[in-house]
Amino acid sequence: MIIGIDSSRANKAQKTGTEWYSFFIIQELKKIGVKHQFRLYTNTLLEPALAACPENFEQRVLHWPLKYLWTQKRLSWEMLLHPPDVLFVPAHTIPIFCRAKTVVTIHDVGFAAQPQLYPFHEKLYHRASAWFAVHFADRIICPTEFTKRELIKFYHADPAKIAVIPHGVEVPKNIESTKWNRPYLLYMGRVEQKKNIMNLLEAYALVHMKHQDLRLILAGRLGFGGKECVAWVNSQGLGQSVEFTGSIIEDRKWSLYRGALALVFATLYEGFGLPLLEAQAVGCPVVTSDLPAHREVAQEAAVYVDPASPQSIAQGIERASDPGVAQNLGKLGRLNAANFTWSKTAASTLGVLESLGR
Known part of the structure; x- marks a missing residue:
């Protein structure tokens, strides 16, 4: 054939x-x-x-x-x-x-x-x-x-x-080990309106009030509504704590997953959500929207939040940051990702x- x-x-x-x-x-x-x-x-x-x-x-x-x-x-x-x-x-x-x-x-x-x-x-x-x-x-x-x-x-x-x-999901055999000066949260994907970036940024601002050393890295190129997100960050005086990387190479992507305190993927709509599996595969705790597709993919190895509520997202970040919860999420995540x-x-x-x- x-x-x-x-x-x-x-x-x-x-x-x-x-x-x-x-x-x-x-x-x-x-x-x-x-x-x-x-x-x-x-x-x-x-x-x-x-x-x-x-x-x-x-x-x-x-x-x-x-x-x-x-x-x-x-x-x-x-x-x-x-x-x-x-x-x-x-x-x-x-x-x-x-x-x-x-x-x-x-x-x-x-x-x-x-x-x-x-x-x-x-x-x-x-x-x-x-x-x-x-x-x-x-x-x-x-x-x-x-x-x-x-x-x-x-x-x-x-x-x-x-x-x-x-x-x-396929994890590279050799992931570069990088030492980060400050702990950080990670978002992976295009920075655009449909990915609910504004609510993520507002949630981060709430968490940042308690944890001044915590950074947020948004790894992906700017899409529809992306420039407005950058402008909002600067207007709130968060420019030194929020990084927009633009497009990144594969080696850096996996290094970012491995070093993150948590992946925060609080999108409004997904058919699957590949970053969930990528994060889980290297033991990175996941905070994500309580959506049907995300439940199918991440199973019990995630903290689920209301994507329409910055307060809910912030609470999910706080929960995933707890050392005991993070360790359990990392373990469950690796087991779940192995099925895909x-x-x-x-x-x-x-x-x-x-x-x-x-």
Whole structure:
């Protein structure tokens, strides 16, 4: 069977959750997909790690002069002229025209459930892409039972088409040990409105009144509403205690997790929440929103808070900072994260792809 994969997300230099998902799925399929031929479709040459492929993998660079619409237009043209047996799209948007069976991963539908958190043009794009994918893909993968329910609720998706396959986590063998002068809380992800950063900052301000030496590090590039968050920090005189790192490399990401007093991930809506697993995998205590997807992922190894209440988030931080609680969270977190591996994710995904080739 010939399996095509949209590898454009995995090939991005700056990766967040969706891009890492795409990357690790491809890397694991290289190990287990020996019975099939794979085509990796990209708009630029593959980065070195992705380009290192076994003989049954080939790269196809589909050049496109525009910044947008590569999937809808250029990949569509390839699917009409040279279709594989099955096309796997790891992130929401499928080609408009496709002669291959199609499998798509829809990670969340926050743009439908919480539309006020998205810029207008982004909201319209995601809504249209999700609707098209739900109705025209042959199979849909989503990472949690919660996201499956949301797809049925907002898009009337056929439950029989949906496979729930959780994401995984992979910890580097060697994580740089860094000595920090001051203890710090960590947020990992884009700094944007839909991640509830303002309430996190207000919660930190409450905690900082009691613990003047405690810092907050927000590790991720600025997104929609990010500049307003920076301005608020400066207006409150917290500029010396709150750090906006911008995009970070992988080595620093894992070093930050390992050194943090706690990961604070009090977002308003998630389909999964990969930072929860990443933190747990290295024993970092987790404070997170009491959301259905977070409960599925973090299980009992987290302190759950009301994301709408800075006071609740602050209380969660105080609880996770207790040495006894932190130690227990670290232990439970490692045990929980061990259940989520990219090898399991890839094996289940391959099973879905193979089901369409029979």
